[in-house]
Amino acid sequence: MEQAKASSEDQSSQLTINEAQASHKQGGWITFPFIAGSVFGLGLAISGAMSNFIVYLIKEYNVKSIDAAQISNIVNGCTSVSPVIGAIIADAYFGCYPVFAFAIVINSVSLVLFTVTAAVPSLRPMPCSLSSDSCKPASAGQLAVLYAAVALLAVGAGGTRFNSATVGANQFDKAQDQEVFFNWFFILLYAASIIGATAIVYIQDRVSWALGFGLSAGIAAIGAVVLFLGSRYYKRPPAQGSPFMGLAQVVVAAARKRHITVVALGTVTFYYGTSSDLVANAKKQVPSESFSFLNRAAVITRGDTTADGSVARPWRLCTVQQVEDLKTVVRILPLWTTSAFISVSIGVQGSLTILQALTVDRSLGRFTVPAGSMLVSSLAAVIVFLALLDRLLLPVWHRLTHHTPTPLQRIGAGHVLNATAMVASALVERKRAAIVRRHGAESQAGWIVPMSVLWLVLPLVLVGFGEALHFPGQVGLYYQEFPQALKSTATGMVALIVALGFYLSTAAIGLVRQATDWLPDNINDSRLENVYWMLAVLGAVNFGYYILCAKLYKYQRAPNNTEDTKN
CATH class of the missing domain: 1.20.1250.20 (MFS general substrate transporter like domains)
Structure with missing residues (x-):
């Protein structure tokens, strides 16, 4: 029995060692070529497709110049705000790598659809001189195909722009390595944007739109393949939940306890979290006096906590730290608006x-x-x-x-x-x-x-x-x-x-x-x-x-x- 027990313990120890070694093989600079290759390819492809979008609308879809500028700004706005949504979804539900991998495929599909709009004449209105006032506008069906490609591009950008940087940073444990990665990330991204906005745009202008968009689609697909080739090396931290949920809970909890008077806050008990939370935070923090109406969210009232001290109703009771986190965001908003x-x-x-x-x-x-x-x-x-x-x-x-x-x-x-x-x-x-x-x-x-x-x-x-x-x-x-x-x-x-x-x-x-x-x-x-x-x-x-x-x-x-x- 003792020999069997010892043998079992040896096997368990060996498994632990093997798991540690397997974990050690994941992450680090071995992942950089794969992530960098995908970021560079994707940046080049999207820049090549979108830098000339105003000219594409004017020359191929007979859109008036100012209207084309406005449409382009709306598209750029969508591709800029969608990464925020993508980051929140990744943090809260799926993790960064799955969202990044899915989105890079969607980007490739969107660029293929752009290529189709340029290659199939029936998907565009009849050509027209820029100086003519009687150009036939694009039909609803033609615009539907074009905007479908734009919508897919926005979805793809939503899952790649921030998550690609986060996936890369997740591969390193040291802050110094993360800083080096971010430096190279932005260098590669800007360099790719410059190449895309020059070489591919030149091909679109001087050779053909179909070839230019086709090159973008091919480069995006190559970037996706490069990313997947390194899959076994990546660290993949699980989703942690969106921090914005905690901020929303503070607002709701403070509103539900709006009848608690500010004068009484000096005599009430504030909630700092469970014992483990207090150990992690090292010390208790008295709520600050600024935006004091939010302090109500951390006031403990009957039924707010369970027997072990945890929160029974998250949308009615928050920690002091959650309240202070929201105050920090509120304080910085005026600077943000400028x-x-x-x-x-x-x-x-x-x-x-x-x-x-x-x-x-x-x-x-x-x-x-x-x-x-x-x-x-x-x-x-x-x-x-x-x-x-x-x-x-x-x-x-x-x-x-x-x-x-x-x-x-x-x-x-x-x-x-x-x-x-x-x-x-x-x-x-x-x-x-x-x-x-x-x-x-x-x-x-x-x-x-x-x-x-x-x-x-x-x-x-x-x-x-x-x-x-x-x-x-x-x-x-x-x-x-x-x-x-x-x-x-x-x-x-x-x-x-x-x-x-x-x-x-x-x-x-x-x-x-x-x-x-x-x-x-x-x-x-x-x-x-x-x-x-x-x-x-x-x-x-x-x-x-x-x-x-x-x-x-x-x-x-x-x-x-x-x-x-x-x-």
Whole structure:
């Protein structure tokens, strides 16, 4: 019996060792080539398909130029907000890897459908000259197929954009390795976007739309295959539940206990969680006085807890930590709203710049710059300026001032550069419009303005410099300030800003068209200069609002800066 027992224990020990060894083989840098390959392929494919979407609508679907810009902004808004939903679904129900794997397949399917719309003539209206006023619009059926492809692309983006980064970060246990992964993740993503917005867009413009979309579909499929080849190496943490559920419970619990008076809160008992929760949190925390009405959610009343101290009714009782987590989010919301206008101006400028590019001389020697590739200037500027910040500007600043700029300071500098970029766009458009007026009757729709496309690059570069400051600054602020349970959703706040910006930019263009005559269908008859001046003025006002919010904001966690902890 003793020998049998010893033998059983040996076998159990051996199984434990084998499981540990098997677990040890999962994760780490061995997974990087597979995840990086899928991210690069997917970024290249989607950038190649969507960078030229405005031109595709105008040339192949006979959509008016301003309408095409508005449609493009709506599509960009959908593909920006869907990743937030995808991240929540992954966290709450399925885990990141299954959602990422499913979504990368959906992306491939959507790009195949885009290819079909370009390859089958019956799925598009009859070709029409840009200068014609009698173009036949696309039918409901033709638009249904196109928008089905767009909808699938939005679903695919929802499951890949954030979850791909999370899947990669999950493979590493050390924070240093995670930081290195994120650096390479963004480098690969931006590089892929640049290649897609140049090489594939050039093929679409100069060879055929079907070949361009087909290449995107093929590259996306290759990215999916690369991801699946590394499946056995991935760590796959299970779903942990959405942290937003806890925030919603605080709101509901506080509302249900609204009859508890604030004066009585000093004499009541607050709920801090079970004994294990208290050990994890190390100490009890008295609820803060700000937004004190939310403290009601943590007040223990009859029937709220069970005999072992756990919560009996989660939608009526929350921990003090849950209440403080919600307060942190509420405090930061005013700062978050100030960044929404930045995305609005970027969205308007990006779509209108493409329309401007269609009217000017895009030839550089023997090469003709595709209009859809113009936004590459902004992407390249982000990469260059981030490198300069990391290796030159920030180290020099630290040596001169003995402190590193805080997230709020970086965001503020981004606001200034963004408003400056709108001024630059207004001045460039003034030059283009002056040339148009000099040529008088010649300047009809389809006429090429004798002005180099390089004039449009400077404002985009300034926007890129601003993005390199304010978007990373926002991610750093949210990650630093948000509670532990919400760390994984910090980048989601930025995505919501981008999505909101695209939606509002569509509304802004529509409002300008209704209230003024600045944006007719013929760009050469427009007053784009006024639109850019309007964005510059509103950007300056928004910067003033940001300064006020930044002055009033108090860091909940001191930034990595010992000399400047206010703004």
